[in-house]
Amino acid sequence: VSRRAPAWRGELKRLFPGAKFDDPLSKYTTYRIGGPGDAVVTVRSVTELRRLLVLAGKRRLPVFPIGWGSNMLIRDGGIRGIVLRFAGDFTKVRFVGGNRVWAGCAVRLPQLVIKCAQRGLQGAEPLVGVPGCVGGSLVMNAGTRFGEIGDFVISVDCFDRVTRQEVNLPRNRIRFRYRSSSLKKRLILGALLELKPGNKVDIIETVRKFQQQRLKTQPVHSFNVGSVFKNPPGHFVAKLVQEAGLKGHVEGGARVSPKHANFIENHDHALATDVLRLVRLIRRKVRETSGIALELEMKVVGEAAL
Numbered sequence: 001v002s003r004r005a006p007a008w009r010g011e012l013k014r015l016f017p018g019a020k021f022d023d024p025l026s027k028y029t030t031y032r033i034g035g036p037g038d039a040v041v042t043v044r045s046v047t048e049l050r051r052l053l054v055l056a057g058k059r060r061l062p063v064f065p066i067g068w069g070s071n072m073l074i075r076d077g078g079i080r081g082i083v084l085r086f087a088g089d090f091t092k093v094r095f096v097g098g099n100r101v102w103a104g105c106a107v108r109l110p111q112l113v114i115k116c117a118q119r120g121l122q123g124a125e126p127l128v129g130v131p132g133c134v135g136g137s138l139v140m141n142a143g144t145r146f147g148e149i150g151d152f153v154i155s156v157d158c159f160d161r162v163t164r165q166e167v168n169l170p171r172n173r174i175r176f177r178y179r180s181s182s183l184k185k186r187l188i189l190g191a192l193l194e195l196k197p198g199n200k201v202d203i204i205e206t207v208r209k210f211q212q213q214r215l216k217t218q219p220v221h222s223f224n225v226g227s228v229f230k231n232p233p234g235h236f237v238a239k240l241v242q243e244a245g246l247k248g249h250v251e252g253g254a255r256v257s258p259k260h261a262n263f264i265e266n267h268d269h270a271l272a273t274d275v276l277r278l279v280r281l282i283r284r285k286v287r288e289t290s291g292i293a294l295e296l297e298m299k300v301v302g303e304a305a306l
């Protein structure tokens, strides 16, 4: 902490000795893109989260949660205020009987699916290839055409930023839609999910099939955030982009994946501006060739570089 650093930094460091300042956010995203976060703090319990929000409230600092960072493009100017990460209690998975499982917001979906499979709980297999944490995946209603996380939700535990209390939201108070949900303004702590009983061996076999299918069709070994655009009703973005002649197209360090044209890869030290140039080009060309206006699935967050 430098001498000229604002007073809140010292206060934060005292409360959270692990807090990092001016930390490159690229390391927290699957794109490996993103400018610095003023502060990055990991909370391990609700008590720590409450402490953090009290300080943030007092100092009027925005608090921005991230999970696996697999659906966001953080711009090159980074994020002002506090970037919030979850660990400790938030990585717990509890089987509570009646085919139900509670999973903390920082639990990674592939691990959750495998744990459920080992318990003979069936249904979540389509989520095995989604590299997201439970929190971010609930915000996005992550899934595939074979099933979405929202399908299994009984209730979601949130933290109210104003009252600083935990709130349990039952399913009927949450709207899940295609790659979006009404949870986007909430801080999510975890969720209670309900699956179906099944045969362990069959479930594990299904998990394996979903994993293999993904390896065949998606560029899983490059830096990317999965699908950049939402599929418009009745269309596949990958096909529209290919028809617009942009499969493999490069802008700076970013390129349209040669394997799946709805993926943009950080191919060679890309900046967020490179990805955004490619996004604009794809939108323009697809509109010209098909008349369709594409809507972003990935979230663009943070500030442009000065």
Ligand SMILES: Cc1cc2nc3c(=O)[nH]c(=O)nc-3n(C[C@H](O)[C@H](O)[C@H](O)COP(=O)(O)OP(=O)(O)OC[C@H]3O[C@@H](n4cnc5c(N)ncnc54)[C@H](O)[C@@H]3O)c2cc1C
Binding pocket: 030, 064, 065, 066, 067, 068, 069, 070, 071, 072, 086, 105, 129, 130, 131, 132, 133, 134, 135, 136, 137, 138, 139, 140, 141, 142, 143, 144, 179, 184, 186, 187, 188, 189, 218, 219, 220, 224, 225, 226, 227, 299
């Ligand atoms: C190779 C690859 C394949 C993919 N395939 C799929 C797929 O098949 N289907 C699919 O749906 N997605 C897919 N994705 C996109 C991505 O994995 C999902 O959207 C995932 O659910 C995002 O979870 P996350 O934890 O990474 O969220 P993040 O990217 O970290 O965050 C997403 C949003 O959620 C918010 N958020 C995160 N945690 C919390 C919290 N605890 N409380 C409140 N808000 C929070 C963030 O602020 C942000 O707005 C893929 C991505 C990659 C890289």
